[in-house]
Amino acid sequence: MLWRSKPNAEHFGINELHDGKTWWEMTEEEHQLSPGDYEAQSTIGWSGHSQEHLVAGDVAIAMLRRRLDDAIRDVEEGRDPPGVSFDPDEPPRETAAFAKSVAEAAD
Numbered sequence: 001m002l003w004r005s006k007p008n009a010e011h012f013g014i015n016e017l018h019d020g021k022t023w024w025e026m027t028e029e030e031h032q033l034s035p036g037d038y039e040a041q042s043t044i045g046w047s048g049h050s051q052e053h054l055v056a057g058d059v060a061i062a063m064l065r066r067r068l069d070d071a072i073r074d075v076e077e078g079r080d081p082p083g084v085s086f087d088p089d090e091p092p093r094e095t096a097a098f099a100k101s102v103a104e105a106a107d
Contacts, residue, residue: 018034071081
């Protein structure tokens with residue numbers, strides 16, 4: 001896992017280094033010459049969905065948003081979200097990954 005190390009803070013893991021320096025040790029010029037995830041994400045901005053221009057290749061994005069909207073509406077109206085059941089009398093739901101792991105274990 002990579003993260004920005006904070007001054008005087010200890011982390012147990014890998015710190016992101018640029019030419020041997022942590023993000024906090026770099027100068028502003030070094031940040032511009034070697035941008036990391038933080039710089040990329042913080043400069044994107046957000047214009048909202050109304051300003052987007054989705055193309056045919058973005059069909060999956062539109063479908064995912066529609067499914068999320070439907071799931072949110074289900075929960076707001078008191079129904080269980082897709083793939084989840086809080087009914088104690090209903091049998092557990094099996095996923096394709098679970099069925100595959102059971103089949104592999106049986107072999």
